[in-house]
Amino acid sequence: MSRSNLLAVDAMGGDDAPAMVMAGLELAAARHPQAKFLIYGDEAVIGPMLAKTKRLKTQAVIHHSAETVTGDMKPTVALRLRDSSMRRAIDAVHGGEAAGVISAGNTGALLALSKIVLKTLPGIDRPAMAAIGPSAKGDVVMLDLGLNVVYDARNLVEFALMGEIFARVVLGLPAPSFGLLNIGSEEGKGDETLRSAAATLRDSPISGQFYGFVEGHDIAAGTVDVVVTDGFTGNVALKTGEGALKLVGELLKRVFSSGPLAKAGYLLARGGLQRLREWLDPRRYNGAVLLGLNGVVVKSHGGADAEGFAHAVDVALDMITHDFNQKIGDSLAALDKALLDPATVVPHV
Amino acid sequence: MSRSNLLAVDAMGGDDAPAMVMAGLELAAARHPQAKFLIYGDEAVIGPMLAKTKRLKTQAVIHHSAETVTGDMKPTVALRLRDSSMRRAIDAVHGGEAAGVISAGNTGALLALSKIVLKTLPGIDRPAMAAIGPSAKGDVVMLDLGLNVVYDARNLVEFALMGEIFARVVLGLPAPSFGLLNIGSEEGKGDETLRSAAATLRDSPISGQFYGFVEGHDIAAGTVDVVVTDGFTGNVALKTGEGALKLVGELLKRVFSSGPLAKAGYLLARGGLQRLREWLDPRRYNGAVLLGLNGVVVKSHGGADAEGFAHAVDVALDMITHDFNQKIGDSLAALDKALLDPATVVPHV
Numbered sequence: 001m002s003r004s005n006l007l008a009v010d011a012m013g014g015d016d017a018p019a020m021v022m023a024g025l026e027l028a029a030a031r032h033p034q035a036k037f038l039i040y041g042d043e044a045v046i047g048p049m050l051a052k053t054k055r056l057k058t059q060a061v062i063h064h065s066a067e068t069v070t071g072d073m074k075p076t077v078a079l080r081l082r083d084s085s086m087r088r089a090i091d092a093v094h095g096g097e098a099a100g101v102i103s104a105g106n107t108g109a110l111l112a113l114s115k116i117v118l119k120t121l122p123g124i125d126r127p128a129m130a131a132i133g134p135s136a137k138g139d140v141v142m143l144d145l146g147l148n149v150v151y152d153a154r155n156l157v158e159f160a161l162m163g164e165i166f167a168r169v170v171l172g173l174p175a176p177s178f179g180l181l182n183i184g185s186e187e188g189k190g191d192e193t194l195r196s197a198a199a200t201l202r203d204s205p206i207s208g209q210f211y212g213f214v215e216g217h218d219i220a221a222g223t224v225d226v227v228v229t230d231g232f233t234g235n236v237a238l239k240t241g242e243g244a245l246k247l248v249g250e251l252l253k254r255v256f257s258s259g260p261l262a263k264a265g266y267l268l269a270r271g272g273l274q275r276l277r278e279w280l281d282p283r284r285y286n287g288a289v290l291l292g293l294n295g296v297v298v299k300s301h302g303g304a305d306a307e308g309f310a311h312a313v314d315v316a317l318d319m320i321t322h323d324f325n326q327k328i329g330d331s332l333a334a335l336d337k338a339l340l341d342p343a344t345v346v347p348h349v
Numbered sequence: 350m351s352r353s354n355l356l357a358v359d360a361m362g363g364d365d366a367p368a369m370v371m372a373g374l375e376l377a378a379a380r381h382p383q384a385k386f387l388i389y390g391d392e393a394v395i396g397p398m399l400a401k402t403k404r405l406k407t408q409a410v411i412h413h414s415a416e417t418v419t420g421d422m423k424p425t426v427a428l429r430l431r432d433s434s435m436r437r438a439i440d441a442v443h444g445g446e447a448a449g450v451i452s453a454g455n456t457g458a459l460l461a462l463s464k465i466v467l468k469t470l471p472g473i474d475r476p477a478m479a480a481i482g483p484s485a486k487g488d489v490v491m492l493d494l495g496l497n498v499v500y501d502a503r504n505l506v507e508f509a510l511m512g513e514i515f516a517r518v519v520l521g522l523p524a525p526s527f528g529l530l531n532i533g534s535e536e537g538k539g540d541e542t543l544r545s546a547a548a549t550l551r552d553s554p555i556s557g558q559f560y561g562f563v564e565g566h567d568i569a570a571g572t573v574d575v576v577v578t579d580g581f582t583g584n585v586a587l588k589t590g591e592g593a594l595k596l597v598g599e600l601l602k603r604v605f606s607s608g609p610l611a612k613a614g615y616l617l618a619r620g621g622l623q624r625l626r627e628w629l630d631p632r633r634y635n636g637a638v639l640l641g642l643n644g645v646v647v648k649s650h651g652g653a654d655a656e657g658f659a660h661a662v663d664v665a666l667d668m669i670t671h672d673f674n675q676k677i678g679d680s681l682a683a684l685d686k687a688l689l690d691p692a693t694v695v696p697h698v
Contacts, residue, residue, distance in 0.1 A: 216588025
């Protein structure tokens with residue numbers, strides 16, 4: 001597909017946009033020489049920035065857009081702006097000019113616009129937001145992270161299927177394991193929605209990868225590759241984990257600056273401590289993904305720097321290159337066949 | 350009250366019970382010379398242990414009980430054991446012989462037995478489990494931690510009132526702040542239950558201490574003294590945060606044992622690192638509390654050691670000494686008066 005290396009970029013979203021976005025794209029262009037970027041934003045501002053780049057200017061085209069979705073704008077207001085950089089970038093995916101879109105702007109607006117313009121994939125009831133984080137056994141995918149406060153068992157099953165494919169595509173795992181987040185690992189734990197979703201997954205074509213219920217501590221332990229949950233729980237868990245890591249980071253900084261001996265100690269252990277910091281670096285995990293839409297949509301953190309934004313571009317290009325959405329369609333079809341066809345359902349004995 | 354220094358103890362619950370419990374009580378006896386302990390368990394085993402203690406034997410009486418609630422026993426089975434050490438200890442509170450009970454045994458059984466034997470306080474619909482953890486600004490109370498997967502707005506309001514009093518009594522704060530855990534801090538975030546609970550709290554007698562909605566990262570940041578949430582979210586958040594802290598701890602251990610330089614670095618910074626480890630030590634936060642029952646019920650972690658168990662005893666005695674349950678009754682009465690009497694409700698302007 002000719003459009004498969006084309007990414008639409010909202011240059012105006014994010015705390016330090018558009019300078020941060022342009023610098024991030026320059027990094028991304030060097031990493032992905034085949035990629036092309038359709039950049040949407042205020043040409044008077046980003047034009048000179050692009051001219052100063054080395055790589056990016058050979059891989060990018062600017063499309064001027066006069067309006068900007070601000071960080072505090074309500075989604076309903078953002079929906080009315082027809083010429084915002086965010087809207088135009090999403091329109092490019094809808095029109096087939098680009099295979100995916102990336103923005104560091106207003107999350108609520110990005111979701112609302114993406115849902116209305118791109119619509120959900122056939123068979124997917126609601127999109128979900130997924131992200132990758134660190135665990136003791138490597139990277140872990142978690143979804144949903146906040147889109148779905150109201151949900152049912154079928155939604156959780158769809159999240160599981162999408163998360164499983166996301167882990168295959170972006171983490172490169174051949175058969176990622178996944179679990180449903182609950183308050184205990186026993187079958188009877190949680191509410192009816194969780195138990196019903198678990199029952200469906202145990203009968204699904206990917207039941208061999210279904211670990212069952214996992215608990216909060218399993219996220220950082222890396223018990224499974226994909227942690228599936230509703231948007232409320234996922235959002236709280238993600239932010240709680242990030243908050244705990246930040247607290248320890250601050251306390252360690254205090255310890256190592258508490259006196260000359262501690263400072264010397266830091267210098268001696270610096271190699272390992274820096275590797276640890278890099279490994280836990282939120283920039284390395286930047287790029288939350290809206291799964292289940294007709295097109296790849298990646299949300300960079302609004303406070304990301306150029307390196308973080310470039311990582312989010314990596315994620316978007318990974319999903320585009322590996323035909324993420326096509327794989328979701330295949331997986332859903334297999335699930336529905338298994339659920340409808342009693343012959344393929346393994347009976348509970 | 351003569352019984353106000355009397356604590357009933359289930360000696361047989363916990364991974365290393367009863368030796369761990371007896372050792373923990375010996376530590377606790379030294380810290381609380383006025384406290385008396387009614388110890389329930391197998392006299393043939395714990396009798397000789399008590400005889401060997403220095404302090405505890407002068408402050409404790411053993412009551413023999415023939416049965417033990419095991420860690421994997423279903424609550425329905427535990428309910429049928431009339432002579433278990435756990436049941437007898439709870440009975441002692443119900444009968445007025447003790448003001449509170451502590452157990453490191455089966456959580457589900459402890460909850461089921463406590464609810465059936467002690468019953469909830471007048472005006473409290475459902476008990477909640479609360480615990481204390483570390484934050485950047487000092488200790489933070491969180492509840493509910495797993496008892497209430499199904500709940501309504503009134504339950505959340507009751508959790509807030511109980512958590513506020515718990516923070517006053519156990520953390521010694523004159524006017525603790527509290528917030529409702531949500532996926533954003535804006536008023537419109539979350540579901541109807543959360544928004545309704547927030548509206549009630551804004552009209553409550555303790556509205557001045559109500560911060561509003563808080564997010565996952567606010568737990569470790571110490572934004573509020575008390576984080577109020579439902580049992581599912583609270584349980585996941587607690588375990589997620591613990592898991593993240595454990596991950597960093599393991600990674601740091603690996604860093605500091607990675608070579609002679611790193612080991613030397615550890616030795617130089619050891620003072621601060623050990624203070625940090627002690628500060629984050631789960632033993633220092635041991636003792637989850639079942640709030641809202643007719644009697645103080647404290648659950649020690651099953652894997653706790655003697656020091657952790659002694660800390661849980663501190664919590665139980667704090668609650669007993671400060672008439673925790675009496676204060677809940679007063680606070681509920683004030684809330685209900687405020688909600689029923691329009692004259693005391695501050696109107697929204």
